[in-house]
Amino acid sequence: MEPQKLVIRVDNRESWSGLTQALQRFTSLDVHFEDLPVGDFLLSDDVVVERKAAADFVNSILDKRLFSQVQMMKAAYTRAIVMIEGDVFATRSGILPDALRGALSWLSVIEGVAVMTTKDPLDSASTLAIMTRHAQEGLGYEIALRGSKPKSLDVLSRFAVEGLPGCGPSTARKLLVHFGSVRAVYTASAEELLLVSGVGKKQASQIFEVLTFPFNS
Amino acid sequence: MEPQKLVIRVDNRESWSGLTQALQRFTSLDVHFEDLPVGDFLLSDDVVVERKAAADFVNSILDKRLFSQVQMMKAAYTRAIVMIEGDVFATRSGILPDALRGALSWLSVIEGVAVMTTKDPLDSASTLAIMTRHAQEGLGYEIALRGSKPKSLDVLSRFAVEGLPGCGPSTARKLLVHFGSVRAVYTASAEELLLVSGVGKKQASQIFEVLTFPFNS
């Protein structure tokens, strides 16, 4: 009997792309289109792929999109893969080579996100086809190797607090640890904010001002 | 005080290579030579790297060395990385492209082994230097989740509210108009949020969850 087709779920934003067209020509694959909350391809319930052209990859570093995207992917799925199409070092864009190496190393070594490089959309499609088979037929049981269970809310909390003036990653974390939740941070008085180390008089009043500022129309 | 040097342990078989020479010129690194039982570089007690020139990589697929080497690396260390120097698809060696893709996919998707591709020995050295720092110190700082911020109060208010899940510019504005201030939005209950047009049941509960989620560590 004919082997059952593998289902690959593709985000609607990718539906027009050449890659996706190529993907549909694989008889082994059943291509479904959906609105994926994060990522571009779902190879199984556990494996998500974000695909970026080389230039996009560089841009997503520069504007910091990459980092939040990766955090979301890790939060939502047990295995996250970034697929880079083309040569990132060839995109002359003023970015330091060490910044690129840093980003790639960060993905692999720190975040544990697999990086897959491809030559062009056709290569990407072929690679996705194979990865889909591996993800669905080759994994089966050993998903356990990602240690801690994902906590997307931690990321979202930090994201929310980093919206405050003068709050970067470090101060955001301190505030959350001190107050215990986003809501507690946002209901704090200027004096309470002042108690957090790293937050001085000036910053405390700036934050408080934003929180209580009466919004006009 | 001066930061302590990072120790990278290099297998003796690699000691003569151009890569290793380049590695020794990094002032941040302290290069130790040893007889490593498996792999070519130890970035920390947990992270091992096997470095292969593109042609070697292809050969190790053909004669099945790759499979056992990876198994041994995984057995001995918690994180294994394969560094491929050069373009594997450029090595005309009769191997089918799909066999290469299969091997790369197998490493990433099934074995959970990170694959790092580099252009040449110098690129490899720079990459190893950065990976070593990441393996031993992590980033050493935290990365920002958002890009740069606006400065005027009303824009700042919107910006703060846009940190909530599913809140773009439009929804943020509606929430602010409805509640009157950032603080009021952040103290709202799920039911109150639901009253705002554009916010449905699902989004209301998501928002509420982020607000009240107890932050860990």
Place this chain on the structure above:
DNA sequence: ACTTCCGATCCTTGA
């Protein structure tokens, strides 16, 4: 991601 730069915060001093 990395680098550089600047201002705020914090910490030490010494009167």
Place this chain on the structure above:
DNA sequence: TCAAGGATCGGAAGT
């Protein structure tokens, strides 16, 4: 005890 100084940290902007 507190103010002024300098060392340190964290955020912003640019590549």
